[in-house]
Amino acid sequence: MIGIKDVAKKAGVSPSTVSNVINGRTNVGEKTKERVQRVMQDLHYEPNIIGKTLKTGSSRTIMFSFSDFERKFYLSIIRGISEYVKLKDYDLIICTNKSTDKFMNRAFTNGCILLDRRTPDSFLIKKANKNYPIVVMDRIMEVPNIKSVVVNNYASERALVQGLVDLKYKNFAFLGGFESEDNRERFRAFSDVLKENNIPFKKDHYYDGDYTGKSGYQMARLIMLSEHRPDVLVCANDEMAMGAIRAFRENGIKVPEDIAVCGFDDTETAKMMGITTVDVPNYERGYLAAQCLVEMIEGSKNFDPFLINSNVKWRSTTLIP
Amino acid sequence: MIGIKDVAKKAGVSPSTVSNVINGRTNVGEKTKERVQRVMQDLHYEPNIIGKTLKTGSSRTIMFSFSDFERKFYLSIIRGISEYVKLKDYDLIICTNKSTDKFMNRAFTNGCILLDRRTPDSFLIKKANKNYPIVVMDRIMEVPNIKSVVVNNYASERALVQGLVDLKYKNFAFLGGFESEDNRERFRAFSDVLKENNIPFKKDHYYDGDYTGKSGYQMARLIMLSEHRPDVLVCANDEMAMGAIRAFRENGIKVPEDIAVCGFDDTETAKMMGITTVDVPNYERGYLAAQCLVEMIEGSKNFDPFLINSNVKWRSTTLIP
DNA sequence: TTGTAAGCGTTATCAA
DNA sequence: TTGATAACGCTTACAA
Numbered sequence: 001m002i003g004i005k006d007v008a009k010k011a012g013v014s015p016s017t018v019s020n021v022i023n024g025r026t027n028v029g030e031k032t033k034e035r036v037q038r039v040m041q042d043l044h045y046e047p048n049i050i051g052k053t054l055k056t057g058s059s060r061t062i063m064f065s066f067s068d069f070e071r072k073f074y075l076s077i078i079r080g081i082s083e084y085v086k087l088k089d090y091d092l093i094i095c096t097n098k099s100t101d102k103f104m105n106r107a108f109t110n111g112c113i114l115l116d117r118r119t120p121d122s123f124l125i126k127k128a129n130k131n132y133p134i135v136v137m138d139r140i141m142e143v144p145n146i147k148s149v150v151v152n153n154y155a156s157e158r159a160l161v162q163g164l165v166d167l168k169y170k171n172f173a174f175l176g177g178f179e180s181e182d183n184r185e186r187f188r189a190f191s192d193v194l195k196e197n198n199i200p201f202k203k204d205h206y207y208d209g210d211y212t213g214k215s216g217y218q219m220a221r222l223i224m225l226s227e228h229r230p231d232v233l234v235c236a237n238d239e240m241a242m243g244a245i246r247a248f249r250e251n252g253i254k255v256p257e258d259i260a261v262c263g264f265d266d267t268e269t270a271k272m273m274g275i276t277t278v279d280v281p282n283y284e285r286g287y288l289a290a291q292c293l294v295e296m297i298e299g300s301k302n303f304d305p306f307l308i309n310s311n312v313k314w315r316s317t318t319l320i321p
Numbered sequence: 322m323i324g325i326k327d328v329a330k331k332a333g334v335s336p337s338t339v340s341n342v343i344n345g346r347t348n349v350g351e352k353t354k355e356r357v358q359r360v361m362q363d364l365h366y367e368p369n370i371i372g373k374t375l376k377t378g379s380s381r382t383i384m385f386s387f388s389d390f391e392r393k394f395y396l397s398i399i400r401g402i403s404e405y406v407k408l409k410d411y412d413l414i415i416c417t418n419k420s421t422d423k424f425m426n427r428a429f430t431n432g433c434i435l436l437d438r439r440t441p442d443s444f445l446i447k448k449a450n451k452n453y454p455i456v457v458m459d460r461i462m463e464v465p466n467i468k469s470v471v472v473n474n475y476a477s478e479r480a481l482v483q484g485l486v487d488l489k490y491k492n493f494a495f496l497g498g499f500e501s502e503d504n505r506e507r508f509r510a511f512s513d514v515l516k517e518n519n520i521p522f523k524k525d526h527y528y529d530g531d532y533t534g535k536s537g538y539q540m541a542r543l544i545m546l547s548e549h550r551p552d553v554l555v556c557a558n559d560e561m562a563m564g565a566i567r568a569f570r571e572n573g574i575k576v577p578e579d580i581a582v583c584g585f586d587d588t589e590t591a592k593m594m595g596i597t598t599v600d601v602p603n604y605e606r607g608y609l610a611a612q613c614l615v616e617m618i619e620g621s622k623n624f625d626p627f628l629i630n631s632n633v634k635w636r637s638t639t640l641i642p
Numbered sequence: 643t644t645g646t647a648a649g650c651g652t653t654a655t656c657a658a
Numbered sequence: 659t660t661g662a663t664a665a666c667g668c669t670t671a672c673a674a
Binding site: 334335336337338341348349350353372374375376377378428 | 643644645646647649650651652
């Protein structure tokens with residue numbers, strides 16, 4: 001492994017001079033500089049970042065950890081984070097939960113953004129401190145040095161469901177995703193709005209999916225067997241809505257005439273298929289999460305949760321207000 | 322910043338003893354061990370990985386770099402890499418091309434997997450050596466310490482197009498993605514098969530998309546204006562096929578009766594919509610890429626390109642053999 | 643069972 | 659303009 005010393009020896013200078021050349025300092029004579037550069041080339045020298053980081057004590061790097069590979073919107077979030085970080089000249093390490101602990105290390109990264117419901121609050125509380133701030137995107141925590149950047153699921157889902165009520169839908173069903181804060185919030189908004197409008201909701205009209213299109217398809221088949229078929233199916237995300245619509249149509253049930261269906265997320269598919277949904281600004285979510293993290297790294301003491309709003313997109317799988 | 326020395330001093334032992342405790346060595350007395358552990362807790366000590374890595378010289382970490390956030394299959398690839406890596410007890414850093422150079426450092430990572438057509442061959446050739454092997458997933462390179470793990474686009478697309486020929490389609494159009502090895506290969510297979518079957522192909526039946534659903538939609542509108550409407554549209558990926566199908570159907574053109582459409586990738590959408598396509602095993606691509614990389618890290622000298630086969634999925638947007 | 647000391651590759655300080 | 663030296667936090671012979 002070629003190091004600064006090897007270069008120094010071969011170029012007949014001291015290690016510090018080589019270091020100065022590498023870092024573009026001005027205190028090096030022109031001829032020396034050229035000689036050192038040539039030797040670096042000859043020897044295929046590459047600086048060892050670990051040595052540098054150890055010495056300087058700063059990596060100017062943040063980390064994003066996630067562990068769900070099933071939904072495309074993660075890529076939009078990454079794009080958002082990535083662009084903000086580039087702007088601020090930080091580097092970004094993305095990792096999956098297996099390595100979260102290892103890279104969540106003050107020596108390695110200056111802070112991290114988490115989107116992984118399997119990481120317990122207690123772990124985050126233990127890790128966070130003023131030298132290692134954390135942003136969480138999947139829950140609300142009000143703890144020093146941890147900031148939540150989350151979508152205001154509740155408000156958006158309320159707007160959607162109230163819209164459906166105004167459209168005179170009466171018999172509602174809900175297709176939930178797996179157990180998570182997102183799902184709870186969406187369902188809470190759904191049932192709150194129905195209650196406020198005195199619309200009864202029977203428990204057996206709650207169907208359990210897991211956010212996949214397949215589960216939407218399967219649940220829709222169940223719904224078709226139910227005695228009082230709902231006239232609107234509110235799904236916790238677009239993939240399930242998509243699966244449900246496919247099942248209905250395959251069985252001659254018209255959407256939205258026989259049953260209206262709506263989703264959440266405004267995925268590419270929802271746009272394509274004209275599914276009524278809630279537009280979640282994922283790119284912005286990532287961008288804002290990165291911004292909040294960098295601000296904390298640079299000293300901000302604002303740890304209040306940041307709620308991101310989203311809008312209902314009325315399309316052709318429901319009536320339109 | 323609390324280090325091993327601080328712990329040692331407070332516990333009244335030497336740094337090496339603390340190190341031994343941290344690393345679970347057996348040469349530490351029970352009482353000393355407990356005392357040290359208590360002090361580590363009290364002081365909120367966390368090992369500095371950079372120091373450790375510098376000393377041991379090995380990070381047991383590989384890197385994956387990509388820079389396209391538009392297509393979901395990247396997540397499947399990441400999942401594949403991630404699972405193999407977990408199996409072998411390596412860690413995985415994912416990064417985007419802004420930071421590729423920084424993390425592509427022998428001190429930081431032991432090798433890397435690249436899927437980013439914007440990285441030039443020359444850069445890879447400069448970086449790769451026996452201590453830093455590289456896997457590329459988007460091109461074929463036959464160079465020591467660089468191994469290509471790529472989908473056999475050519476063979477699969479040939480199978481698809483030959484199938485269409487056998488189904489008696491006569492008037493072919495091709496909807497390409499942006500300029501890339503993938504796109505070139507798919508088109509080459511397409512035109513080779515037509516040539517072999519003496520089916521003429523007019524240049525103006527090549528349409529330029531960019532792999533997005535939107536571009537498929539737009540190009541389909543163009544196709545509808547053309548004098549001799551093709552009876553089959555072969556798209557370089559599913560998203561474009563999906564967009565095209567939507568445009569056709571919105572305009573009363575039936576798929577596959579009036580025009581057949583097929584894609585490439587076998588995305589979730591293609592499954593849902595019943596689009597004829599080529600199934601690219603992305604999870605496996607990732608898994609195999611990681612496997613090849615780890616093998617090289619551990620000394621393998623097999624740098625021959627690894628071609629991954631894929632299969633045609635006949636569905637309802639074309640006739641079925 | 644515990645401690646001493648050298649060294650991983652780099653940078654920073656200060657002296658030459 | 660250059661060089662000697664110490665230091666970053668850790669591990670690891672080897673000595674005690």
